[in-house]
Amino acid sequence: MKASEIRRSFLDFFKSKGHTIVPSASVAPLDDPTLLFTNAGMNQFKNIFIGLEEPKNRRVADTQKCIRVSGKHNDLEDVGFDTFHHTFFEMLGNWSFGDYYKKEAIEFAWELLTEVWKLPKERLFVTVFRTDDEAAGLWIELTDIAPERVMRFDEKDNFWEMGATGPCGPCSEIHFDTGDLTSQAQVFDDPVEGVNGENARFIELWNLVFIKYNREKNGALTPLKEKHVDTGMGFERVVAVIQNKNSNYDTDIFTPLIDAIARLSGIAYSENGMAHRVIADHVRALTFSIADGAIPSNEGRGYVMRRLLRRAARFGRNLGLQEPFIYKLTSILVETMGDVFPEIVERAQYISQVIKSEEESFNHTLDRGLDVFAKIISKLEESASTEISGEDAFRLYDTFGFPLDLTELMAKEKNLKVDVAGFDKAMEQQRERARRAGKFAIAITQDPEEWDALSAGHHSHFIGYESLAIDTEIRRIRQEKDMVYLTLSETPFYAESGGQTGDRGIIEGLGFQIDVMDTQKMGSHIVHIGRLAGEFPRKAKVKASVDVARRLSTARNHTTTHLLHKALRDTLGRHVSQAGSLVEPDRLRFDVTHFQKIEPEQLEEIEGKVNEQIQKNLPV
Ligand code: SER
Secondary structure, three states: OOHHHHHHHHHHHHHHOOOEEOOOOOOOOOOOOOOOOOOOHHHHHHHHHOOOOOOOOOEEEEEEEEEOEEOOEEOHHHEOOEOOOOOEEEEEEEEEEOOOOHHHHHHHHHHHHHHHOOOOHHHEEEEEEOOOHHHHHHHHHHOOOOHHHEEEEOHHHHEEEOOOOEEEEEEEEEEEEOHHHOOOOOOOOOHHHHOOOOOOOEEEEEEEEEEEEEEOOOOOEEEEEEEEEEEEEEHHHHHHHHOOOOOHHHOOOOHHHHHHHHHHHOOOHHHOOHHHHHHHHHHHHHHHHHHOOOOOOOOHHHHHHHHHHHHHHHHHHHOOOOOOOHHHHHHHHHHHHOOOOHHHHHOHHHHHHHHHHHHHHHHHHHHHHHHHHHHHHHHHHHOOOOEEOHHHHHHHHHHHOOOHHHHHHHHHHOOOEEOHHHHHHHHHHHHHHHHHHOOOOOOOOOOHHHOEEOOOOOOOEEOOOOOOEEEEEEEEEEEEOOEEEEEEOEEOOOOOEOOEOOOOEEEEEOOEEEEEEEEEEEOOEEEEEEEEEEOOOOOOEEEEEEOHHHHHHHHHHHHHHHHHHHHHHHHHOOOOEEEEEEEOOOOEEEEEEOOOOOOHHHHHHHHHHHHHHHHOOOOO
């Protein structure tokens, strides 16, 4: 069966069992701050599990685009080294929202694997959570699996959690013995020993999670009102098993990419392998995340993408690929996966442009960085040391754009380590320098939740785009030395963020006046920081007025950062991106990534372009 037929047969099977087939959610969720990328099929159903949302259907199934590169589920370090981990993969899943539970989940899984796909039963093994007698019993009662193949494991393997918080529960996994299919196969006296071990012979195919708890912020497990099923099967792995391949990269999911990489580089897969695998893997993650609205940058999700792209570019160098090439591979994905994921067809041109421009920008420093890396290595060899210093790793990062994990990966290839603590220290020192050069920070030591409450109700509702002076109420307040800190119900004060300075102004009430000198965010609170004149406030009612002239000047400077950004890109090239900024009433600073010193004539040109726009006096 072709990969596309296997995907289809999974969905058809669950359709025949009363499931509604739903589309994959975005791989770059914009509305869940706890997740950089969708890392499991159940992410989009999180609110249904915890009872915040009603399901439209009680049984659904899909194939979900997932990326596992950070947080609790991170497979990045394995990609390329082995043949069955990926950053981007599809997770086939079926769900029951308060409908069926363990019995049907187990029956469905066994039927699909052994009757529809006809996987040899003698190669299948299952695991259950150590105390889950019910699941263990069901496997033995409902299927013809040999009882000794139902094994128990503890939390690490058989209690699934989405992340630090969220729905979770005991799970039951189905593992496959690749046995003599693979030359890497390890021999075990008793094959049961190999399951969940560090070996390439037994691979996990499918995870059936019996969701019944929510993990709270404080670590507690709260039982959910209803019991649910959340299953996830690695599509690329099951395709390899059904197609009888030793490696996911030998299936028809990957061979078109691998062949193209071999064609572009003139180096056959059999001659290198790892580079082909890394590139084929990373271009998938990049293509799908860009299609879903993410973009390489210096922060968060964007930085993960940048790391992937730079790793792929460096592996391209190992294959002698000097010019941008990753973007050329995206059309293969459009051809092979566009029917299932139309978003990559719709945005095909944009995706390849974004990748190309990122490749171009990294190419500028990659070769010089590789030279510097080679020098670092030869120095280490002379001194018989096995560790790249934190400063060297930081220099590669800061000057040549090598993400730490790329340096680590290159070090690993030479059997060397990187002093990560030293790297972090160098990074912290640089941040400290930037902080010192920036603003005077006010240390707030306490959680606003614990301050004196003058009134109760919602707090920190920002209305400062509509009005700059309002009647409002103090919610919580605290005095520390000669400063007061307070939160309001509604506030017109803008808290420092995105480089824009916090507002100043006046908050006045009966018998007192607070000269607000700064406004900062603390979690969900907007904290006004200032000096108190008069009595310590006892009544909540106040008038809060922002220093209007200062806010407007700040706003003008904020607009100017956008003009400057555009002028920089028009003058220096599209690779230029914002690395940070500071926006104050009387000045602004804009940090940019560019690989050379900006020449005086270019500065003049940029300045001219910005002034030209300002003089147009456009309404904004
Ligand atoms: N949530 C489980 C997993 O990701 C099953 O879908 O493994």
